[in-house]
Amino acid sequence: MPEILRWHAQLSGAGVRATRKRVQVLEVLIAEPRPITARQLHAELLNRGEPIGLTTVYRAVSSLVDAGLVHAFTQAGEATYRVCGPTRHHHLICRSCGLVLEQTAEPRTDGFEVEAVYGVCAPCARRALPEQQRDQPHRPRP
Amino acid sequence: MPEILRWHAQLSGAGVRATRKRVQVLEVLIAEPRPITARQLHAELLNRGEPIGLTTVYRAVSSLVDAGLVHAFTQAGEATYRVCGPTRHHHLICRSCGLVLEQTAEPRTDGFEVEAVYGVCAPCARRALPEQQRDQPHRPRP
DNA sequence: CGCAGCTTGACAATGGTTTTCGTTTTCTAC
């Protein structure tokens, strides 16, 4: 099934109309490999010459999340958004570089349904110095 | 080593003085099995008849996190805090009931250094209805 | 005592997100 058809089907299936603005927001998200914030989304749309309000961007990503096309994360204290595939998965999210990997394997640690795993990816871990690693072990907003 | 001594040692080791207010904040956190927010911490201290400013609570938890006594999480869009053991570990955090489990095993998925795993714990997963599960898969702020 | 430096807290500022409310667009029925 072509992706464009899946998007349309999922939107209407969730009772969300495929309006011009929502499609524009979705197009920016499709072009971005990493999660981006609502403000970045807004700036990119203005760059493309598409006038849109920041409020509308927030409502658009909310609709896209409701429809299951987009997944939301929390990075450095703010919400970020990225398009995701239709199959059940969870995420590995690097708090250093922002990389997000979709994982289809089910870890099922202690009967836990995993949704998101926050940590440091291998390249960032190699780059980090040992004392920095021990400095701020689990602070959510560095 | 008794815990009280470890706390004192870790505080001075991090250059953090064991002030009256900081100890009061730590005492509330020790009594709480689940992570709580700065505002809850503040309210509990006022309940106990300990006058303290909210700003001071924020600075106290920040110091305690710096000293490694307390770990910080993000739950429902706001920071929460809980005392943690001294051994290296990561966490399983249920986004439904707020339960936090310390995990000492290293999953090392794809060379990833795991810090926090967000998901739904087994009891909450059983309680949830199927359609609810699919509704909001990864929204950080429900 | 007297100073220096850390701590405290009332208040203001910040900044991401949501609400409000009036206007505009889109859908449906005729």
Added chain:
DNA sequence: GTAGAAAACGAAAACCATTGTCAAGCTGCG
């Protein structure tokens, strides 16, 4: 196409957790 209803849009204001400011209080040391 036209009208009327429903949904979407956007500017501004409200919201709220968190942080900055700065003056007053406390602590340890000479």
